Amino acid sequence: xxxxxxxxxxxxxxxxxxxxxxxxxxxxxxxxxxxxxxxxxxxxxxxxxxxxxxxxxxxxxxxxxxxxxxxxxxxx
Ligand SMILES: Cc1cc2nc3c(=O)[nH]c(=O)nc-3n(C[C@H](O)[C@H](O)[C@H](O)COP(=O)(O)OP(=O)(O)OC[C@H]3O[C@@H](n4cnc5c(N)ncnc54)[C@H](O)[C@@H]3O)c2cc1C
Numbered sequence: 001x002x003x004x005x006x007x008x009x010x011x012x013x014x015x016x017x018x019x020x021x022x023x024x025x026x027x028x029x030x031x032x033x034x035x036x037x038x039x040x041x042x043x044x045x046x047x048x049x050x051x052x053x054x055x056x057x058x059x060x061x062x063x064x065x066x067x068x069x070x071x072x073x074x075x076x
Contacts, residue, residue, distance in 0.1 A: 009033045017046060017063040027051065028065075 010016055010031030020026035027050050029043050036043070042058075049056040061067075 007032070007034055011068060015039070015043070015063045016065060017043065017060050018065045019050075021065060 008031050010033055013033045014031070015029070015033070015036065016031040017029045018027070020028060027047055029047055032039075046056050046058050046060070049058075
């Protein structure tokens, strides 16, 4: 029997790991685009560091929401 399998793709296929733009007490980790499972332990570690320490040793620039704004601005 077939079963529907849903998952979320980000516009560029990379993860989104960032602070909510309007609510500093909320962190987002989503848009895993079909390749997130093998990174679940490190994403959990990152979120744990962000929530408990307010920072992480990992470079999150490639996963920022800001990258979509740059693409949107350049299209104008
Ligand atoms: C067919 C397929 C193949 C894949 N193959 C790979 C692969 O080979 N390698 C790889 O690294 N990744 C793979 N992935 C991707 C990986 O599974 C996902 O990126 C990863 O599981 C996303 O994690 P998540 O925690 O965001 O979401 P999920 O794992 O979907 O977890 C979300 C959880 O929230 C629960 N939930 C939803 N709504 C509610 C609600 N209202 N209240 C309470 N709970 C709720 C759900 O039941 C679920 O347990 C694959 C995905 C699919 C669909």
